[in-house]
Amino acid sequence: MGVLEKAYLSSPVFLQSVILNAKALELYFERYGRKFEQVYEEFNRNQYLSPAELVEYQSRKLRQLVAHAYHTVPYYNRVFKAHGVKPADIDSIEDLHKLPVLTKQDINTHFNDMISTAVNRKKLRKGHTSGTTGTPLNLLYDIHTCVVHHVADRRQKEWAGMQWGQVYASLQGRVICPPAQSKPPFWRKNYINNQLFLSSFHLKKDYLQSYVDKLHGDGIEFLEGYPSTVYTLASFLNASGHQLPLKAVLTSSETLFDWQRSAIERAFDCRVFDFYGMAERVVYASECKAHAGHHLNSDYGISEFLDDDGRPVPVGQVGKIVATGLHNFAFPLIRYQTNDSCSLQQVSCDCGCSFPLMGDVATKNEAIITLPDGRWISPSVLTHPFKPMVNIEESQIIQSDLHTIEVKIVKKKDYSRADEQLLLKGLRDRLGDDVDIDISYVDSLERTRSGKFKWVKSAIKPNFNL
Numbered sequence: 001m002g003v004l005e006k007a008y009l010s011s012p013v014f015l016q017s018v019i020l021n022a023k024a025l026e027l028y029f030e031r032y033g034r035k036f037e038q039v040y041e042e043f044n045r046n047q048y049l050s051p052a053e054l055v056e057y058q059s060r061k062l063r064q065l066v067a068h069a070y071h072t073v074p075y076y077n078r079v080f081k082a083h084g085v086k087p088a089d090i091d092s093i094e095d096l097h098k099l100p101v102l103t104k105q106d107i108n109t110h111f112n113d114m115i116s117t118a119v120n121r122k123k124l125r126k127g128h129t130s131g132t133t134g135t136p137l138n139l140l141y142d143i144h145t146c147v148v149h150h151v152a153d154r155r156q157k158e159w160a161g162m163q164w165g166q167v168y169a170s171l172q173g174r175v176i177c178p179p180a181q182s183k184p185p186f187w188r189k190n191y192i193n194n195q196l197f198l199s200s201f202h203l204k205k206d207y208l209q210s211y212v213d214k215l216h217g218d219g220i221e222f223l224e225g226y227p228s229t230v231y232t233l234a235s236f237l238n239a240s241g242h243q244l245p246l247k248a249v250l251t252s253s254e255t256l257f258d259w260q261r262s263a264i265e266r267a268f269d270c271r272v273f274d275f276y277g278m279a280e281r282v283v284y285a286s287e288c289k290a291h292a293g294h295h296l297n298s299d300y301g302i303s304e305f306l307d308d309d310g311r312p313v314p315v316g317q318v319g320k321i322v323a324t325g326l327h328n329f330a331f332p333l334i335r336y337q338t339n340d341s342c343s344l345q346q347v348s349c350d351c352g353c354s355f356p357l358m359g360d361v362a363t364k365n366e367a368i369i370t371l372p373d374g375r376w377i378s379p380s381v382l383t384h385p386f387k388p389m390v391n392i393e394e395s396q397i398i399q400s401d402l403h404t405i406e407v408k409i410v411k412k413k414d415y416s417r418a419d420e421q422l423l424l425k426g427l428r429d430r431l432g433d434d435v436d437i438d439i440s441y442v443d444s445l446e447r448t449r450s451g452k453f454k455w456v457k458s459a460i461k462p463n464f465n466l
């Protein structure tokens, strides 16, 4: 946690609002300036291009990206040469297979060589991923990539029926107020984006009514969050026999199960619009009002669905997603191997958008942590303390009883005591002081019998029968 965040958490609520809004204002100009308008118009047109026009769009962007990477990114120059590939060999997306796949390991090993020499490194923005296996990855973006991401985000919100400037609430990973806080407000208002941040760390039975009252009192019509956090609120409403009608709920970052979707739709009397994206900014897929699957945003990136031998799987069959981001020229990710699997669907959608549809993404399937004071902590919010941890190879969180949380770590060689302190602090900020957090070091992590990896396991089953 940085100095600013510390200052934020120890400030009175009024000052927290000032700090939060000052940061939001700074980001607002960066994300939503004139560049935003240009990309927004372009992306608005893109969604109505024909399938052939979209392939042409992707091929054109790919040619530019590959030539740029070859000439200005030392890593790609080396790797392309080693594979005997020149930019002229990549004419369309059909030629992608000529290029090698990029792994997380490659990025970690060659990080400095992956930055384009044509950009000013100081102007780049940092990104992190904790990854679904808990292996963190550092990334860099130029401003353009950030703008493109916010345009895609805006388009998704518009598909869900939201107008520009309309008030909405977010129930995601941000630490809004101290974990020990035991009475409202568990929220802060971002006036710049007309957004109400709700704490995901105070979801317990005693507090949930205050969340509902706040959403109702503020006339919130749109709610975004993780499936698990929104589901907690929905379960509370359903158990109480009340509804809180909204216009739409937007979910992301975890698998949205059908039982969660139906509980959320019942509680909020509206449809759920799920979307799938990642910090690597290579894939963005979003549900439209037809709810026939996730539209793979063709103008954002190129996704391939491959079998274990790297061959494309037939349409309808599940394959590993390997994706190329079309906009980050500062730190290009070409044929990046994600941890997720999915299938491409044959059907076209009634909504008028030609972006292909994909099926359900197999990604995180983790357990929720239940704390002694009754708070439920979503696995997605627990990824945040791991994001700055570059010296961790892999991690796993196991709750064996109500008071004990074990964190297993596979260290990298530069891991130090300072890393341990930083991680512990990040976890304490979210879990509070009522649980023992034991960090232990292991050579490898356990997989389930089917070979799957569960990042968060808990012996305590959350009781949503409120």
Ligand SMILES: [Zn+2]
Residues within 6 Å of the ligand: 288, 289, 290, 291, 292, 295, 349, 350, 351, 352, 353
């Ligand atoms: Zn559609």
